[in-house]
Amino acid sequence: MNLFERLVLRRLQSADAGAEAGGAAGTEAPAASAVEASADKPADQTSAADKPVTTDKPAGDADKPAAGDKTPEQLAQEKELADKAAADKEAKDKADKVPEKYEFKSPVEGQEFDAEMAAVLDPVARELGLNNEQAQKLVDIYGKEILPKIEARQQESWAKQTEAWANEVKTDKEIGGDAFDANIGLAQKALDTFAPAGLREYLENTGLGNHPDLVRCFVKVGKAMSEDSMIMPNTGGQRSAADVLYGKN
Incomplete structure (x- = not known):
């Protein structure tokens, strides 16, 4: 017998009993309904309010910090890392800024950087917004890559000129x-x-x-x-x- 058939059977039995008792079914029906409602619930559907609340921690976890809590050592380590990151950022920001005065170094070891060249390069680097490291890269590229090629071409051109003079003298x-x-x-x-x-x-x-x-x-x-x-x-x-x-x- 399924749940619906059981419900109909109980309704019929209740109606018969009420008729015999001379109208007493009006007071007993709610009780039957309550019983039926209770009977219709599955056995495992118990109200949350009826379940006991357990607040005790498992044995051995009493000394552990709750979720989200950190030990003093962890907090100190995090602060140290945060301070280091802030210092690194400050140093980087400072290095990325245009300096009050560029400190150029000669690309040729053992030589001093030419003061006249520094006077020419300074306003250009400042206008471009270069920091000292970026400006020095330009100096190094010019001194190590560009200038030697210019000098080699000048020497080659001068050699051709002197050779042409010698030929002119011979003729x-x-x-x-x-x-x-x-x-x-x-x-x-x-x-x-x-x-x-x-x-x-x-x-x-x-x-x-x-x-x-x-x-x-x-x-x-x-x-x-x-x-x-x-x-x-x-x-x-x-x-x-x-x-x-x-x-x-």
Whole structure:
């Protein structure tokens, strides 16, 4: 018999009993309904209010902190980490700011950074909002990568120029051609006689000794020195080297 059939049966039995008792069913029906309602509930559906409340902690957990509570050691460790993070952030923010004065270092070890270059770079770095580390990177890139390439190109260009001068001297109508070797010998003689050692070294190292006008000058001096004697009407004797060089009569 299912639950609905049981309910109908109980209703019928209650009605019959009420009729026999002469109307007493009006007072007994609520009690039956209460019984029925109780009987209709599953056995395991007990009201929460009827269940006992247990507040005791399991044995061994009495000394443990409740959920969310932290030990003093944990709190101290968290504070230390928070202070370190704040200090690191402050240092980073400070480093990211444009400094009052940039402290540039020379990209070449052992050399001081050029003051004039610093004066040029400072306003540019400040306008770009660079911190000291970022500005120094520009200095390093320029000094280690860009400047050496510029200098190499300049040296290459200068070498081509001095070589072109030498070729011009060799083909010059006055001092070149078949007379080139003899004229160069005369110029060398003049250099050895009048030019200090430092000047000769400088002309050789820089390539300026190949300049056509300079070669012509020393060739003329060498020719004048090679003449045995030059009788001058106002001196009655030979012209000195100073006369040849400085045009004295």
